Amino acid sequence: MSIQIFGGFFIKMENKNWEKGIEKVLFSENQIKDRVIELGEEITKFYKDKEEELIVVCLLKGSVLFFSDLCREIKIPMKMDFMTVSSYGNEFETSREVKIVKDLDEVIMGKNVLVIEDIIDSGLTLKRVLKILGNRGPKSISLCTLLNKEARREADVDVQFVGFNIADEFVLGYGLDFKQEYRNLPYIGVMGPISE
Ligand code: IMP
Numbered sequence: 133m134s135i136q137i138f139g140g141f142f143i144k145m146e147n148k149n150w151e152k153g154i155e156k157v158l159f160s161e162n163q164i165k166d167r168v169i170e171l172g173e174e175i176t177k178f179y180k181d182k183e184e185e186l187i188v189v190c191l192l193k194g195s196v197l198f199f200s201d202l203c204r205e206i207k208i209p210m211k212m213d214f215m216t217v218s219s220y221g222n223e224f225e226t227s228r229e230v231k232i233v234k235d236l237d238e239v240i241m242g243k244n245v246l247v248i249e250d251i252i253d254s255g256l257t258l259k260r261v262l263k264i265l266g267n268r269g270p271k272s273i274s275l276c277t278l279l280n281k282e283a284r285r286e287a288d289v290d291v292q293f294v295g296f297n298i299a300d301e302f303v304l305g306y307g308l309d310f311k312q313e314y315r316n317l318p319y320i321g322v323m324g325p326i327s328e
């Protein structure tokens with residue numbers, strides 16, 4: 133970020149480079165596309181003979197791009213729904229509290245629910261979300277995450293569909309953010325040192 137003197141004032145100029153601070157590309161647009169097609173096939177196969185309605189849940193905001201691409205590869209009837217949660221408390225605590233900021237519109241009792249997540253890190257948030265949804269009496273709940281950082285796991289969560297397993301690096305793009313930016317990058321990159 134540069135500072136300009138203008139009419140005696142200091143003005144902070146935003147760095148308009150949308151790839152600022154990206155050290156390397158971890159998964160290209162094409163690699164993501166290919167994996168999303170495969171995941172769609174796996175999910176279609178898993179649910180195609182199940183009688184109950186399928187509700188596919190997008191956890192906002194990080195999953196939005198993955199969710200919208202993946203849903204187009206799920207070739208059976210389904211409904212989309214959206215949920216926003218915020219987690220409170222120290223990230224080092226294993227009892228992180230989760231507050232629902234935007235709840236589902238659909239009633240999930242007796243239905244098959246597939247939760248779509250961008251990345252599972254400690255797993256603490258997701259564990260709480262699955263518990264909240266589980267208390268509503270769905271027929272089943274499964275989880276699909278684009279990225280899985282297994283090394284950072286603190287809470288046990290069963291993940292049925294994983295896009296890519298990754299090392300303990302901070303990644304950005306394709307929905308994943310740093311301070312709400314970078315979500316619009318079409319690839320997934322690794323963050324380098326931030327130079328403002
Ligand atoms: P956790 O699994 O409860 O620790 O929280 C996972 C959430 O942390 C994800 O949904 C992301 O919003 C965020 N997160 C974890 N790792 C990364 C990363 O490498 N880049 C961007 N966001 C991340």
Ligand code: MG
Pocket residue numbers: 191192193194195250251
């Ligand atoms: Mg998230």
